[in-house]
Amino acid sequence: MCGIIGIVGKQSVTAQIYDALTVFQHRGQDAAGIATLDGHRLHLYKGNGLVRDVFSATELQKLKGSSGIGHVRYPTAGNANSDEAQPFYVNSPYGIVLGHNGNLINTASLKKELFDSDRRHLNTDSDSEVLLNVFAHELQNLGSNSLQPADVFRAVDGLHKRCRGAYSVIALIADKGILGFRDPHGIRPAVLGYRDTDKGREFAIASESVALDALDFTLMRDLKPGEAIFISFDGQLHSHESPYARPASPCIFEYVYFARPDSMLDDISVYKARLRMGQTLARKILREWPDNDIDVVIPVPDTSRTAALPMAYDLQVKYREGFIKNRYIGRTFIMPGQAQRKRSVKQKLNAIDLEFRNKNVLLVDDSIVRGTTSRQIIQMAREAGARKVYFASASPPVRYPNIYGIDMPATSELIASGRNEQQIEQELGADRLIYQSLDDLVEACREGNVRISRFDTSCFSGEYVTGVADGYLEDLQLQRSDQAKLQRQQSAA
Numbered sequence: 001m002c003g004i005i006g007i008v009g010k011q012s013v014t015a016q017i018y019d020a021l022t023v024f025q026h027r028g029q030d031a032a033g034i035a036t037l038d039g040h041r042l043h044l045y046k047g048n049g050l051v052r053d054v055f056s057a058t059e060l061q062k063l064k065g066s067s068g069i070g071h072v073r074y075p076t077a078g079n080a081n082s083d084e085a086q087p088f089y090v091n092s093p094y095g096i097v098l099g100h101n102g103n104l105i106n107t108a109s110l111k112k113e114l115f116d117s118d119r120r121h122l123n124t125d126s127d128s129e130v131l132l133n134v135f136a137h138e139l140q141n142l143g144s145n146s147l148q149p150a151d152v153f154r155a156v157d158g159l160h161k162r163c164r165g166a167y168s169v170i171a172l173i174a175d176k177g178i179l180g181f182r183d184p185h186g187i188r189p190a191v192l193g194y195r196d197t198d199k200g201r202e203f204a205i206a207s208e209s210v211a212l213d214a215l216d217f218t219l220m221r222d223l224k225p226g227e228a229i230f231i232s233f234d235g236q237l238h239s240h241e242s243p244y245a246r247p248a249s250p251c252i253f254e255y256v257y258f259a260r261p262d263s264m265l266d267d268i269s270v271y272k273a274r275l276r277m278g279q280t281l282a283r284k285i286l287r288e289w290p291d292n293d294i295d296v297v298i299p300v301p302d303t304s305r306t307a308a309l310p311m312a313y314d315l316q317v318k319y320r321e322g323f324i325k326n327r328y329i330g331r332t333f334i335m336p337g338q339a340q341r342k343r344s345v346k347q348k349l350n351a352i353d354l355e356f357r358n359k360n361v362l363l364v365d366d367s368i369v370r371g372t373t374s375r376q377i378i379q380m381a382r383e384a385g386a387r388k389v390y391f392a393s394a395s396p397p398v399r400y401p402n403i404y405g406i407d408m409p410a411t412s413e414l415i416a417s418g419r420n421e422q423q424i425e426q427e428l429g430a431d432r433l434i435y436q437s438l439d440d441l442v443e444a445c446r447e448g449n450v451r452i453s454r455f456d457t458s459c460f461s462g463e464y465v466t467g468v469a470d471g472y473l474e475d476l477q478l479q480r481s482d483q484a485k486l487q488r489q490q491s492a493a
Contacts, residue, residue, distance in 0.1 A: 001258050001405050002086070002101040003027035004190075005206045006069040006170035006178045007215075008231040010199035014063040017070040020204075020211040021051045026260060027101075027207060028074035031085035035097040035172060036065030037233075042095055042174055046071075046085040067178060067233060069170050071099035074407065084126045087172075090133065093140040094147065095174035100128035101207055102166035102188040103405040105466060110134060110162065131167060135159050139173075147176055149230045153240035156181050156228045160244040164466050166251070166404035166456075168223070170205055177232040180205035185465050186225030186248040187404050187456050189265045193217035203231045208263040222266050224248070249465040252455040253406055255445045256395045257366045261306055268448030271306055276444035277394040278307030278364075281436050282314035285392070289432075293360050294390065298322035300365040300377055301349070307394040308364040317362075322355035322381070345376045357385035367395040368424070369408050371415030375428050382429075391430040396438045397421065400462040401476055408459060410477050 003024025007013040017034050032054045033046025043063045047054040051072060071086040087097040104110065104127040111130060114120040118137045122129055138158035144151045152173070166187035171179045182190045193212035195202045206212055209219045223229060226245030230238045250266045261271040285292060296318045299308035302325065312319035329348040361381055368374045374391060381389045397416035402408050411417045416424055425433035438460050446452055458464045 001027050001074050001407075002099070003072040003207045003211075004069065004099040004101050004168065004170045005071075005204065005211055006099075006172065006180060007067060007202065007204045008178050008233060008235065009066045009202040010197055010235075011066055012064065013066055013068050014060055016215050017068050018051065018055060018060060019214060020206065021070045021072050023211050023214045023260075024072050024207060025051055027258065028072035030075050031073040032071065033073075033085050033087050033099070034060075034063050034068060034070045035087045035089070036063045036068035037172060037174060038065035040175060042089070042097060042172075044087065044089055044097060046087070048085060067172065069097060069099050069172050069178065084124045084128075086126075086128055088124075088126070088129050088132045090136045093136060094176060096132065096136055096139075096171055098128070098132040098135065098169060098171040100131055101168045101405065102183065103127060103403060104131060104163055104165040104167065105403050105468065105472060106164045113162070127165075131159070131163060131169065132171075134162055135169075135171065138162075147173070149177075149232070149238035149240075152176075152179055152230050153228050153238075153242075156240070157242050157244065160184055160226060160242050166466075168207065175233070177230055178203075178205070179228060179230050180223060181228035182223045182225060184226040184242060184244045184246045185456070186223075186266070187251050187465065189250065189254060189259070190223040191265070192220045192223060192229055194220055201235055203235070203237060205229060205231075208259055208265065210260045210263040213262070219264065246465075247454060248452050249454045249456045250452065251404060251406075252441065252445055252457050253367075253395075253402070253459065256441070257303055258406070261303075266449055266452060268445060268452075273445045273448055274303075274306035274366075274394070275310050276447060277436060277441065278310040279314060280440035280444055281307065281364075281392055281394060281434065282311045284437065284440065285311075285315060285434055289434075293388075294362045295359040296320050296322075296355065297362045297364060298355065298381075300363060300373075301325040303366040304364045304394060307366070311362075311364060311392070315362075320355045322352050322361070322384075323349045323377075324352065325349055345373050349377065349380065351380045351384040353384045355384075356381050358387055359385075360388040360390070361386045362390045362392055364392045364394065366393070367398060368393050368415060368428070369398050370413050371424070371428055374415075378429050388431040389429075390432040390434070391425075391428060392434040393436060395436050395441055396460040397424065397435055398459050400459050401473060402459040403464065403468065403472070403476065404456065404458070406459070411473070412477065 005020040035044040138155040168188040168190040226242035297312035
C-alpha cells in the first residue's frame with residue numbers, strides 16, 4: 001500500500017506535497033519522494049525512510065515548481081532497503097515521472113514484453129517501473145507531434161488493455177500536465193479536489209480525501225473505475241471513462257485498516273463504516289453469546305477504537321483505554337519482516353494494569369493477519385492481571401493472500417489459513433475469539449454507498465475480481481514470504 005498526491009497549482013507546491021505526504025505516512029513508512037516541474041525542468045528527490053527524515057529543508061528548497069507529485073512507499077515486493085523509492089522517471093517520451101499505489105499481477109509477462117517487443121530497459125524489480133514503461137510505450141506509439149488530452153487517454157486505455165491488477169496512478173508529463181487514473185475495477189482509491197486562489201483554480205489528485213482536507217482543497221469526487229483525469233498546466237481539466245471499466249470493486253481492507261478514519265473513499269465515510277463494524281459485531285456477540293460475562297471492552301490502538309466504542313455501548317459494558325501507544329513506533333502491520341514486527345509490539349504498546357486486573361476483558365482489533373501481534377497483546381493482558389481475555393476482530397478471518405498491494409501475500413504466514421476459528425483461538429491463547437462475518441462487513445461498508453454492489457474481499461473470500469492465472473498464488477508464496485524477503489536483504493547487504 002502506498003500514498004500518492006499530485007497538484008497542479010499557481011504557485012510553489014513543494015510544501016503542500018510534503019504536508020500531504022506526512023498526512024499519508026500511515027500508508028507507507030519505507031520511502032518517500034517528490035517530483036516537481038519548474039518551467040521545462042523536472043526536479044526529483046527521493047529516499048528511504050519517513051517523510052520527515054527523507055526531506056531536509058535544503059532538499060525541499062531545490063524542488064521548485066508550481067506543479068508536482070509525491071509518493072510514500074510501503075513495499076509488497078522487492079526489498080524494504082532497496083532503491084525502489086518513487087516517483088520513477090523516464091525521459092522518453094516527453095519526460096514522465098510516475099507514482100503508483102497497488103500491485104500488478106501480470107508483471108512477469110509485461111517485463112518480457114517490454115524487453116522483447118518494446119525495447120525498454122528496467123532497472124528495478126518494482127511493478128511500478130513496469131507500469132511506467134508500459135504507459136510511456138503506449139504514449140510513444142501514438143506518434144503525435146502535439147500531445148492532446150485525447151492522446152493521453154488513448155495511452156491509458158492501452159495500458160488498461162495490457163496491465164492486470166490494482167493501480168491508482170499519478171503521473172507528471174513534462175510541459176503537458178498531470179495525469180491521474182484508476183484501474184478498471186477501482187480497487188485502489190483516488191480522489192479529485194480543487195482550491196480557488198487569487199491566482200486561479202488549483203487541482204489535486206490524491207489517495208485519500210484527508211490530504212485534500214489538510215491542504216484546504218475541496219473534495220470534488222472519487223475517480224471512477226477505469227477513469228483518467230488529465231489536468232493541463234494551464235489549469236484545464238479533462239476526463240475520460242475507459243471502455244475497459246468494470247463495476248466498482250473497491251478494496252474493503254481500506255475501510256477495515258488502511259485508510260484514515262477521517263477520509264471519504266468512494267463516497268463512504270471510513271469512520272462511519274468502522275462504527276457500523278462495531279455495531280454488527282456487538283449484535284453477533286449478543287446473538288451467539290447472550291450470557292457473556294464481559295466486564296470491559298478495550299481497543300487495540302489505534303484503528304479499532306472506532307469499532308470498539310459502539311461495541312461497548314451496545315453490549316452495555318464499560319469502554320476503557322487499556323493500552324498506551326508509543327506514537328514514535330510505526331504501524332507494525334506494514335513493517336517489512338516478521339522479526340521486526342514482533343520486536344515492535346512491546347515497544348509500541350504498554351498495558352495499564354488497573355484496567356485489566358481481575359476483569360474479563362474483551363480486546364477489539366481491526367483484523368488478525370499473521371497473529372503475532374494479537375498473540376502478544378493477549379499475553380500482555382494476562383500479565384496485566386486479566387482474569388479472562390476474549391478477542392474480537394472487526395473483520396473476518398484473513399485466509400487468502402492479498403495480491404492487490406497489501407503485504408500479506410504468503411498463505412503460510414496467515415494464522416487463519418487452514419485453521420477453523422476454534423484452532424485460531426487456541427493458537428492465539430484467547431479464552432474466546434469472535435470474528436466479524438463477511439456479509440456483515442460488506443453491509444457495514446456498503447451502507448455508506450449502496451451503489452457499490454461489490455467490494456474486493458479477496459483476502460477473506462479468496463475471490464479475486466481480476467481473476468488469477470494458474471500458479472500465480474504459488475509463485476507469490478515463494479517470492480513474497482518473509483523468508484524470501486530476508487534472503488533478498490541478505491544478498492543485497
